[in-house]
Amino acid sequence: MANSDLIVGLEIGTSKICVVVGETRPDGTLRILGVGQAPSRGVRKGEIVDFETAMKCVHEAVVDAEQKSDVMIRSVYVAVAGGHIQSFNNRGCVLLPEERDEIDDQDVEDVKINAREVSIPAQNAFLHSIIQHYQVDGQDGVLNPVGMLGGKLEADFHIIHGVRTRIQNTIRCVKELPLEVEDVVFSALASAQVVLTQHQKNLGALVVDIGGGTTDYILYVDGAVKQSGAIAIGGDHITNDISMGLRIPMARAEKLKTEEGSCVLGNCLPGETILLKDDSGFAGKEIERETLNTIIHLRLRETFELLKRTVEEEPFINYVGAGIFITGGCSLVNGIDHLAGEIFEMPAHVTHAQTLSGLTSAVENPQFSTAIGLLKYAQAVQVDRPRRGITRIFGRFFSGMR
Amino acid sequence: MIQLSKNYSLPERQEEPIPIKVVGVGSAGSNALDRVLLDGMDKADLIAINTDVQSLASSVAARKVQLGRSSTHGLGTGGDPELGYQAAIESADEIRQAIAGARMIFICAGLGGGTGSGAAPIVAQLAREAGSLVIAFATLPFSFEGKRRAAQAQDALSRLNEIANAVICFENDRMGDMVAPKAGIHQAFGIADMTISQSVRSIVNLIQRPGLIRIGFDDLFAALRSQNGRCLFGFGESDTDNRAHDALTQALKNPLMDKGRMLSEAAHVLVQVAGGPGMTLSEVEILMRELGRHVRDHTQIVFGTAVDGKMGNRLSVTIISSLASEDSIATQDTSPPPEPFLAPPPAILEQVEEQPPAPPKIDIVPEIESAALPEPAPDDLIAVEPPVAAEAPPPPVPAPSIKKPAPRLIPPKKKPVMEKEAKPPKEKIVQVKQEVLQFEPVTRGRFEKSEPTIVEGQDLDIPTFLRKNIRVK
Numbered sequence: 001m002a003n004s005d006l007i008v009g010l011e012i013g014t015s016k017i018c019v020v021v022g023e024t025r026p027d028g029t030l031r032i033l034g035v036g037q038a039p040s041r042g043v044r045k046g047e048i049v050d051f052e053t054a055m056k057c058v059h060e061a062v063v064d065a066e067q068k069s070d071v072m073i074r075s076v077y078v079a080v081a082g083g084h085i086q087s088f089n090n091r092g093c094v095l096l097p098e099e100r101d102e103i104d105d106q107d108v109e110d111v112k113i114n115a116r117e118v119s120i121p122a123q124n125a126f127l128h129s130i131i132q133h134y135q136v137d138g139q140d141g142v143l144n145p146v147g148m149l150g151g152k153l154e155a156d157f158h159i160i161h162g163v164r165t166r167i168q169n170t171i172r173c174v175k176e177l178p179l180e181v182e183d184v185v186f187s188a189l190a191s192a193q194v195v196l197t198q199h200q201k202n203l204g205a206l207v208v209d210i211g212g213g214t215t216d217y218i219l220y221v222d223g224a225v226k227q228s229g230a231i232a233i234g235g236d237h238i239t240n241d242i243s244m245g246l247r248i249p250m251a252r253a254e255k256l257k258t259e260e261g262s263c264v265l266g267n268c269l270p271g272e273t274i275l276l277k278d279d280s281g282f283a284g285k286e287i288e289r290e291t292l293n294t295i296i297h298l299r300l301r302e303t304f305e306l307l308k309r310t311v312e313e314e315p316f317i318n319y320v321g322a323g324i325f326i327t328g329g330c331s332l333v334n335g336i337d338h339l340a341g342e343i344f345e346m347p348a349h350v351t352h353a354q355t356l357s358g359l360t361s362a363v364e365n366p367q368f369s370t371a372i373g374l375l376k377y378a379q380a381v382q383v384d385r386p387r388r389g390i391t392r393i394f395g396r397f398f399s400g401m402r
Numbered sequence: 403m404i405q406l407s408k409n410y411s412l413p414e415r416q417e418e419p420i421p422i423k424v425v426g427v428g429s430a431g432s433n434a435l436d437r438v439l440l441d442g443m444d445k446a447d448l449i450a451i452n453t454d455v456q457s458l459a460s461s462v463a464a465r466k467v468q469l470g471r472s473s474t475h476g477l478g479t480g481g482d483p484e485l486g487y488q489a490a491i492e493s494a495d496e497i498r499q500a501i502a503g504a505r506m507i508f509i510c511a512g513l514g515g516g517t518g519s520g521a522a523p524i525v526a527q528l529a530r531e532a533g534s535l536v537i538a539f540a541t542l543p544f545s546f547e548g549k550r551r552a553a554q555a556q557d558a559l560s561r562l563n564e565i566a567n568a569v570i571c572f573e574n575d576r577m578g579d580m581v582a583p584k585a586g587i588h589q590a591f592g593i594a595d596m597t598i599s600q601s602v603r604s605i606v607n608l609i610q611r612p613g614l615i616r617i618g619f620d621d622l623f624a625a626l627r628s629q630n631g632r633c634l635f636g637f638g639e640s641d642t643d644n645r646a647h648d649a650l651t652q653a654l655k656n657p658l659m660d661k662g663r664m665l666s667e668a669a670h671v672l673v674q675v676a677g678g679p680g681m682t683l684s685e686v687e688i689l690m691r692e693l694g695r696h697v698r699d700h701t702q703i704v705f706g707t708a709v710d711g712k713m714g715n716r717l718s719v720t721i722i723s724s725l726a727s728e729d730s731i732a733t734q735d736t737s738p739p740p741e742p743f744l745a746p747p748p749a750i751l752e753q754v755e756e757q758p759p760a761p762p763k764i765d766i767v768p769e770i771e772s773a774a775l776p777e778p779a780p781d782d783l784i785a786v787e788p789p790v791a792a793e794a795p796p797p798p799v800p801a802p803s804i805k806k807p808a809p810r811l812i813p814p815k816k817k818p819v820m821e822k823e824a825k826p827p828k829e830k831i832v833q834v835k836q837e838v839l840q841f842e843p844v845t846r847g848r849f850e851k852s853e854p855t856i857v858e859g860q861d862l863d864i865p866t867f868l869r870k871n872i873r874v875k
Contacts, residue, residue, distance in 0.1 A: 045855065
């Protein structure tokens with residue numbers, strides 16, 4: 001404990017709550033100690049709708065993670081999702097004072113603040129300002145301007161924001177437990193940290209995290225975030241469609257989706273059926289496989305098409321070279337990569353967290369991409385921090401070690 | 403659950419098996435024959451007939467007949483059907499002797515070569531003369547074997563068709579579909595042999611096995627009878643928990659079944675379900691209901707079932723049917739199209755006898771509608787007209803006045819077919835039902851109380867298939 005740093009990622013998902021405990025080693029590697037999870041209740045479309053119940057579930061998951069990893073969890077990084085999250089790109093600009101021409105840390109901070117000076121809806125709050133590129137006196141593609149000489153510093157930022165109260169709901173839910181919230185992170189941003197390699201980010205990639213209640217996406221071009229957002233459609237919708245279309249209970253529909261469902265059409269025999277065994281309170285039923293697949297296919301196709309239209313509002317999708325990376329629980333639906341590939345007309349892959357040691361079996365499940373991504377994000381941020389402000393980082397350290 | 407136990411059925415009769423002989427003609431025929439033997443066949447005698455002594459010697463059949471001792475001198479025919487024919491004529495007596503005494507004869511032959519194409523029709527003829535029933539299993543050559551062979555095969559096939567009681571024809575090209583592209587060519591031919599063997603054995607079993615519901619020769623021939631047609635055959639066996647379903651699935655996967663698609667065009671379908679004493683009625687029911695989805699309503703299903711102690715835990719399904727040749731299907735297919743014209747709802751709900759004059763009825767519909775409703779929308783009734791369905795009672799009022807024009811319209815009608823009259827009303831009802839469904843206040847299921855996700859004016863919480871109006875069962 002003395003020379004390693006504990007990081008905990010918490011994702012309050014629509015279908016499950018997932019806590020991943022990891023430690024950063026002195027050599028900079030990240031090791032997963034344990035994964036705790038609990039089925040989620042009181043969450044719809046990635047947002048908390050029943051505070052009390054959701055809190056209980058989070059508590060359950062945290063306790064589970066503590067037991068499995070044998071540590072006390074004090075503070076967590078929390079992922080947020082939900083249809084309210086939006087993003088845009090903005091450019092900030094500062095002019096250096098006459099008497100000075102070397103850019104320092106303060107200027108970089110200033111340009112970031114400047115970039116945030118845009119009007120977002122009053123009830124919204126900033127989640128992230130992610131640097132894309134700096135420009136010094138019109139010189140493009142500067143990665144780190146500190147120490148450079150110049151008169152004018154400009155910076156392109158990708159800004160992600162969401163409704164303040166909803167984000168606060170999530171934070172409060174965790175704080176009431178009580179746990180410290182280190183940071184809130186947009187879930188697709190977290191997923192992208194472990195799903196993509198730096199090389200893929202440079203080539204350009206679209207990460208689509210299809211969870212239970214939301215579909216979050218983030219698009220990288222030239223190693224920088226260009227677009228991100230969320231659509232409040234997810235695996236729950238598929239389950240709901242199946243349940244309504246086949247007139248079977250929700251739990252049955254969920255099971256059918258995960259065990260038998262596929263979004264590839266025309267792949268089964270005509271009249272091929274799935275027999276649902278009868279159970280207490282449920283008379284057995286026979287279901288045509290093609291019908292099931294049609295329902296799933298239609299929903300996913302629509303979701304991808306909607307996503308495509310959204311992404312195509314800006315030109316960046318054309319610069320994506322590495323393809324689409326699908327992750328999240330819903331990516332386990334058979335044939336989803338083919339469908340995505342067909343709609344976006346580029347290679348699509350179903351992926352999971354790639355580059356970690358420790359509990360690899362947990363890592364290999366796309367359901368955990370976001371929670372694991374939180375660790376990676378936290379690690380990256382903590383490395384960055386000493387440059388930003390020493391007092392803050394010390395404060396964090398204390399709260400983390402106590 | 404009702405169980406078809408032994409005591410429930412008739413006491414098992416230990417009856418004389420029907421004498422059956424399986425004859426393989428030519429090399430392809432004897433290959434198939436070997437396969438039949440290797441797969442196990444104790445209920446029939448096997449006879450190999452060939453011109454080529456070498457191939458004949460390697461056959462494992464119990465009885466062998468060499469054709470054309472003096473015309474081919476123990477060599478093959480070199481792909482000449484004429485030579486095969488001559489050889490068979492020369493050895494007619496020996497053939498007669500070999501096949502004597504059988505009530506039923508299966509002839510397996512690969513058509514396209516010399517012996518198969520030339521001798522098989524003769525063997526069939528001799529067998530018919532001896533008073534046996536003849537079922538021929540013929541394979542047609544791969545298309546890459548050349549047009550000449552294909553023509554010879556077609557020739558022989560049509561002759562077999564004339565002579566034999568039934569011909570089950572396997573197209574090798576379709577067997578090829580069953581084999582993975584990387585598999586060796588021997589496997590492709592092997593599959594053909596296996597399919598033949600499977601069908602021979604299942605038909606023999608079908609006839610020999612004491613049945614609760616017995617399938618006789620007449621049923622078999624009814625299913626196979628078609629002019630120059632294509633035979634559909636499927637066999638599946640399973641012993642899993644869900645064996646009824648699995649066996650049927652397997653049967654439908656047979657290459658001659660075309661995944662069950664072909665069945666919808668068949669007029670007669672023969673189905674035999676066989677199983678051990680543990681086979682239950684509900685299993686048979688499930689199976690038949692599932693099969694029912696693949697056939698049309700007017701298809702005659704000849705159903706047979708047999709309990710065989712030897713089956714143990716397994717349940718097997720045999721499906722046999724035949725399709726009429728392409729042109730007769732085409733003529734059948736031309737008849738259904740009038741149905742769409744019968745779509746306008748009120749007239750049909752009213753009186754059935756009025757609908758056959760399909761084209762003139764377009765005149766009637768607007769009349770009714772203008773009487774009942776201000777907005778006539780002749781064609782897209784599904785989208786616009788739930789009120790019509792809901793207000794089903796009102797139309798009867800104007801109806802009497804329309805009945806008068808109806809007789810005036812009847813003369814131009816050409817051929818009202820009884821069957822067609824019966825069908826459309828049923829479809830009608832289904833359509834009306836769907837309209838109502840669509841205009842119900844749409845539920846959003848579990849998202850009922852959550853904030854709606856509205857994108858581009860659509861509430862995405864409503865199932866996609868409902869919004870896109872795609873019908874799922």
